[in-house]
Amino acid sequence: MEKIIVQGGTRLRGRVKVHGAKNAVLPLIAASILASRGEISILDVPMLEDVKTITQMLKRLGVAVTLNEDNVVINAEKMISTEAPYDLVRKMRASVLVMGPLLARKKRARVPLPGGCAIGSRPIDLHIKGFEAMGVQFETGQGFIEGYVPDRLKGATIYLDFPSVGATQNIMMAATLAEGRTIIENAACEPEIVDLANFLNAMGAKVRGAGTDEIRIDGVDFLRGTEYTVIPDRIEAGTYMVAAAITRGEVFVEGAISDHLVPLIAKLREMGVHVLDGENGIHVRADGDLKPADVKTLPYPGFPTDMQSQMMALLLTAKGTSLLTETVFENRFMHVEEFKRMGAQIKIDGRTAIIDGGKPLSGAQVKATDLRAGAALILAGLAAEGITELTELHHVDRGYVDIVGKLRGLGAKIARVPVEEASHLKQKSFA
Numbered sequence: 001m002e003k004i005i006v007q008g009g010t011r012l013r014g015r016v017k018v019h020g021a022k023n024a025v026l027p028l029i030a031a032s033i034l035a036s037r038g039e040i041s042i043l044d045v046p047m048l049e050d051v052k053t054i055t056q057m058l059k060r061l062g063v064a065v066t067l068n069e070d071n072v073v074i075n076a077e078k079m080i081s082t083e084a085p086y087d088l089v090r091k092m093r094a095s096v097l098v099m100g101p102l103l104a105r106k107k108r109a110r111v112p113l114p115g116g117c118a119i120g121s122r123p124i125d126l127h128i129k130g131f132e133a134m135g136v137q138f139e140t141g142q143g144f145i146e147g148y149v150p151d152r153l154k155g156a157t158i159y160l161d162f163p164s165v166g167a168t169q170n171i172m173m174a175a176t177l178a179e180g181r182t183i184i185e186n187a188a189c190e191p192e193i194v195d196l197a198n199f200l201n202a203m204g205a206k207v208r209g210a211g212t213d214e215i216r217i218d219g220v221d222f223l224r225g226t227e228y229t230v231i232p233d234r235i236e237a238g239t240y241m242v243a244a245a246i247t248r249g250e251v252f253v254e255g256a257i258s259d260h261l262v263p264l265i266a267k268l269r270e271m272g273v274h275v276l277d278g279e280n281g282i283h284v285r286a287d288g289d290l291k292p293a294d295v296k297t298l299p300y301p302g303f304p305t306d307m308q309s310q311m312m313a314l315l316l317t318a319k320g321t322s323l324l325t326e327t328v329f330e331n332r333f334m335h336v337e338e339f340k341r342m343g344a345q346i347k348i349d350g351r352t353a354i355i356d357g358g359k360p361l362s363g364a365q366v367k368a369t370d371l372r373a374g375a376a377l378i379l380a381g382l383a384a385e386g387i388t389e390l391t392e393l394h395h396v397d398r399g400y401v402d403i404v405g406k407l408r409g410l411g412a413k414i415a416r417v418p419v420e421e422a423s424h425l426k427q428k429s430f431a
């Protein structure tokens, strides 16, 4: 077992490159199941734990998958199984995204119920309602749900009660091979939805309107292989932008797309951080005192919930009171208790965290309670006095490629060491 140790107090400087987006590549890999002819090649793939999990899932379904350094080659012509294995589904909620493609391609899907996770109960009722409208019949057994299509999937008009990212993606994928037109109303508008639509269209699908709240899909008879490059990770980019701001440093985040980061950029500027949109990236610089700000997470184009904990770390360093409201997940404040170990002054009132910022943070032993919380605690460690030790790194590994190496490249004093490393060796680890 390993931990990350961070010594705070260094201003970060330099250039960091963003990898391909985790939340874009997972649905792309699931969608590859839909290609009954030819080979799919996905480029700029971040080799994260989640990518390994979903590719293992495809292999267990009988799909041929080759993982290379930063690309994945998939051939689903001869897939054989329609049953997603529990040991993989429980590791990663995005596994439920194989359901739409399996129903479309094989007319059957048996998926263990993914259950809740640290950030909320995360039901899949909207996915199921959408599939049912398309003619899928479901049976629920102990711990699993099984759907089958008696005839052919039929296009339908589906209104989502909430613009769920996963439900929009699952329904969109199923609809590509359905008979007739599907319309998804109140659809999610995230850039990862647009990326999936572009990928499906490159495979021969007819998807229009992705990126707006109404997506129209005209079913086709089959999809084929293609080569596709995944979009840069806006949450990874945002994490490094906050790293620059929290250390009052100066960093160029290469590959960051400002159009995907509008609410974060607006809030950083409101706080007094200098953000410049450059060619192929974003330049971030901060000096001295920052101002507090109020932030509310919302579906895209609102402020992303996946940046909430990193933003909280930054607000802890801004003198005054900030309010941070989480509206997307009902339990995404697990990091608050960990921040408090570092001396943070935060009170929770329902879905709002009241942050009394500008008080010095001190290094402490903390644990990653989910993947973004892990990143946020590293950020807080960069701004704290003394040494912070972060455990439960499997969360961080789900979503960040080499976060330690990238931060070291910017001058951070950070290292990944075995958990049992003696205290007197810590200083040496930063050399």
Ligand SMILES: CC(=O)N[C@H]1[C@@H](OP(=O)(O)OP(=O)(O)OC[C@H]2O[C@@H](n3ccc(=O)[nH]c3=O)[C@H](O)[C@@H]2O)O[C@H](CO)[C@@H](O)[C@@H]1O
Pocket (backbone or CB within 6 Å): 022, 023, 024, 026, 093, 094, 120, 121, 122, 123, 124, 125, 126, 127, 128, 162, 163, 164, 165, 166, 167, 192, 305, 306, 328, 329, 330
């Ligand atoms: C792999 C991936 O892309 N994960 C992202 C995706 O997750 P995911 O697709 O799971 O998120 P959703 O947009 O579906 O969930 C948002 C909210 O809707 C609720 N809900 C969702 C589906 C449903 O059938 N019923 C229901 O009530 C959820 O419990 C949650 O409270 O979008 C989230 C919201 O931007 C991000 O935080 C995740 O990083």
Ligand SMILES: C=C(OP(=O)(O)O)C(=O)O
Pocket (backbone or CB within 6 Å): 023, 093, 094, 306, 371, 372, 399
């Ligand atoms: C919550 C996240 O991911 P997932 O939906 O895969 O749990 C995330 O990326 O912050």
